[in-house]
Amino acid sequence: MPTTTTFTASMNELANRSVTPYLACHDAAVCSNVDNSPYEIRIGQLPGYRVERGAYVFDTSYLSGLGGIKILSARLKVYKELGPYNMTGEYIVVVDGSAIEDTPVAADFGDLLTATTELGSVLATEVATGAYTDIELNAAGLALISKTGNTKFGLRSTKDINSTMPTSTQIIYFWGYGAGGAKYTKLEVTWVALAAARWNFATWG
Secondary structure, three states: OOEEEEEEOEEEEEEEEOOOOHHHHHOOOOOOEEEOOOOEEEEEEEOOOEEEEEEEEEEOHHHHHHOOEEEEEEEEEEEEEEEEEOOOOOEEEEEEOOOOOOOOOOOHHHHHHOOOOOOEEEEHHHOOOOOEEEEEOOHHHHOOOOOOOEEEEEEEEHHHHOOOOOOOOEEEEEEOOOOOHHHOOEEEEEEEEHHHHHHHHHHHO
16 A cells, blocks of 8 residues: 655755846856755746756655655645746746755755756646645656655756746745745655555556
């Protein structure tokens, strides 16, 4: 029978602010602002220029103590604070955060620049108000869940990923540590013991 285990993120905001021209801001190897205990996490871009990315670290080593398991599905659970602003048709995208530090640093802004493969996404205008929004991970995202250590993901906007220069404020705010544990970003993993998985396969084909 499948079991679901929930992990709470270490939440971090990586932002490059007041840098011109746009590509110098967007493509920077290091960012101007790192917040390892953010009140809120902004995802998106602003004129002037600002590029905001999220970095999330989950200690999923608990899974190592379960013996052999098969991960069936997983989802990133985010809780919106404000917005989105001017993000019609734009997606919030989960990307590979494997390259970032366990405690993210300024250089991790550049590491997330090259993380462009979608591991899961949600239309910005469909992010819930007053409730968690689930971003289901695809097979590539599931493959990045560590059973022995930390699992790391980033959040980016599609216009950030596509290097599309902002002409207006295009941003959404997710809760960081400002609202307490009830709104922290979480990773929910649904798994089954391998013995049970083999029995199910033999029984039901």
